[in-house]
């Protein structure tokens with residue numbers, strides 16, 4: 001099955017216009033059929049040894065969201081201390097989550113023992129199962145963008161807060177807490193770039209030929 005030019009262009013359009021969304025979520029619920037398509041796309045991510053270690057917890061309850069938000073605020077406060085001077089002031093002004101505004105939360109987890117202790121492809125790099133779950137997050141993010149749904153990843157929160165709020169057993173790893181909801185539009189550049197936090201690197205500085213070279217940033 002060949003991909004047509006129009007289909008190829010749609011894939012690139014989706015990739016380049018995907019954004020991390022933290023604000024401007026609309027309260028419209030996500031129809032069940034749409035959510036199922038997005039989660040099916042996530043479930044079709046590549047995984048080491050085909051172990052499919054992920055699970056997806058959907059969160060709609062305001063009480064649960066409020067517990068997550070509380071955890072974010074605590075971790076956000078701690079993070080603030082890591083920056084100094086102007087950078088700290090700039091950090092303070094950033095909006096870094098949409099936990100309560102987004103109609104839906106999705107927590108992606110990883111069961112590292114899902115298919116037993118020995119996994120094809122994980123024997124020399126044990127973290128490959130975690131990376132597989134991140135591949136599921138990326139599929140989810142892109143599928144959501146194709147549905148005109150925004151996704152924001154919140155990692156400024158301690159695992160134990162998410163674990164307690166969502167009753168996640170100790171043997172399950174927490175990969176991502178995602179805020180999910182419709183938005184009217186997607187910004188053409190990342191929020192952090194627009195806020196002057198960091199610019200996008202020139203792709204040329206990321207591509208090396210034959211061997212590693214110190215990237216130049218000019």
Ligand SMILES: Cc1cc2c(cc1C)N(C[C@H](O)[C@H](O)[C@H](O)COP(=O)(O)O)c1[nH]c(=O)[nH]c(=O)c1N2
Nearest residue numbers: 018019020022095096097153154155156190191192
């Ligand atoms: C693993 C991981 C973890 C986080 C993020 C991303 C990833 C990959 N990002 C989003 C991040 O800031 C964003 O992707 C970059 O700024 C680039 O912007 P776009 O995603 O292209 O819009 C993110 N954003 C945010 O506001 N709060 C957060 O806690 C996090 N955490």
